Amino acid sequence: MSPATLTEDSAPPSPVTERPAPHAHTVVTKELAHRNTETDVFPARWTRISDTRFRFTAHWPAAHAFFGPVDDRHQDPMVVGETLRQASMVLAHAEFGAPADTHFVMWDLTVRLDPSALLLADAAEPVEFDVVCSEVRRRGSGLHSMRTTMEFRRAGRLVASGTGSTGCTSPRAYRRLRAAKLSALDTPVPLLPGIAPRTAGRARAEDVVLAPTDRPDVWHLRVDTGHPVLFPRPNDHVPGMVLFEAARQAATAASGLRPFLPAAMTAGFTRYAELHAPCRIEAEVLHERPGEVTVRVSGLQDGGSVFTAALTAARPPRVRSLS
Template sequence: MAVALLELEPGLDRELGRGPLRERGPEREARLVRQGPLQGARQGSYEGLHGGSYEDSQGGAYGGVRQALGGESAAGCPLDDGCAFDRTVPRRLVHRSAVSEVLLTRWRALGDNTFEIAAQWPRGHSFYTPMGHRAHDPMLVAETLRQAGLLIAHAEFGVPLGHQFLMWGLTYEMTEEGLRLDGTPAAVTARATCHDIKTRGRSLAGLRLAVELHRDGVLVGRGETSFHCVSPSAYARLRPIDLDRAWATAEAPLPEPVEPGLVGRDRAQDVVLAPTGEGNAWSLRVDRRHPVLFDHPVDHVPGMAVMEGMRQAARLAMGSAPAMPVGFSADFARYVEFGSPCTVVAEVEGPAEGGGSVVRARVVQDGVTAASGRLVMLPVAV
């Protein structure tokens, strides 16, 4: 479902996005040589989201810049080669503070607005734990899509670091084979194509990224994510919120969680729901100390935390039977704010085509639906 942007004051729409669009051929190469890979970056270096720089050992030339950032030209290392998984992309390109949370390892441009991206899913993750010792947590798919959109926006469309991203939707569907857990980390290759590209002058304002996921050369899943890019000045007018104050608001005492085992968790800190006593409704439990869901300070509840709330509510609605979301379609209509009660409602809709159950979930705050989701929950043998 498409979600409209907020109503903007006159002139503010022109401030959505400030990075240069992807030029074609020599024009793009000349810009990269002049000023580095991103607008405002020093030639030969890459300015980080949280400070610091990523040095380009080849002095800022076009090929050197792409390789320094972890990318390749179409003639470079093929992404089904082992070298594609040797190192992660710079963490700042995917808005992560912890290197351990970066799933993407390399990318290359195939043509206008089409890319290949390599990702590696760990056999064990501190939060996205394996499902029944047989499958990777499908939420790794969602995080891969989120990171892919950020990577392409920054590294290929030139959106400056420090810009905010408004995610409107994220959808994926995976086969069981695509989620299988082997004796080594999963090497995943994504073919990503940009659609519905929106611009403000020469700046990227938003796009929809459609992705096909492959393992061992076999198509195992598909997904999409859509977002808008907002400059710091525009974001400050959209959301005149002091980050330190918002972050402090999130320190409110946490309600007691539901029993961890009921939502497939071993630790209370990984439970994002609390009982309400109202049937298929639970309170969203926001713990800003969580090292994965809150990898760095933010002024609202992150989209991945909202999706985790819907996932856990779907399992509770099914009677807590072990199940994993092999399909997930999430729409985000507004931010989920700190400091205001938020309820997650989930109901089983019926059987899913191909097995499992369809669950509908809503995230409601201040009487308004902030996010909604359709999950296909497949039973997991334990």
């Protein structure tokens, strides 16, 4: 299987944190988390319990430039997947020997949430989450791939759980794999007009990643390489974080639920989404269980699949008219 990336950007060169002793707290830096600013880093520190078990503390802010509240009560569910993404890279670097210039790929991601526990009123409360690393494959003294499985709790209450499989690629191997695309980094990517922010479940037009087509529940991927959160640094392909957000926005638009508060999100990535080729996003709304709606989303480019996703949310009960 050819991987497409979710955690695919490489951090700027910096020393990799030395492996801490068991039960010693280590601070998460923006370099380890592959972010440009501290406000975009959600895991704050971690403790090594054993060679494959770790305990993190995270902060999910009440306000954020991109991962902001979805309504006046709930935090953005996507912050869970982003925290998992960042924590996986932190551990790969600091605990499993992945060099600072490693390129990461995430082949699959599953997140389960309790939307009623993801409340703005609790945003000041830190989030504790346990991480188990499994399926660890080495490349020499470094890391080839591993799976991370996490459980997130706030004030002792289970908020979410998730798992993802991450692979590592050295800069030399990445250059061989992506040479033609790396040479096109300076070629501008046309910015398509977006759909209405409210339709996508966003407050700001600049955060919309879907562009309209002439077909219902079908969109073009809208790529803004200048977006400070989605494209924090130059990239030769569309970050998987953008694809995951496209799936969420497609589920919102297709279902008509606003906010769309998923109880489950799964995604599988099959290959890189290229910057300079149209990428079509398609959604199908399913009603498989009473009181729930599931939206299957797919990304297609050059005749092949880039990713597939499924997002399930509760459907509010219909209010009967008294007339």
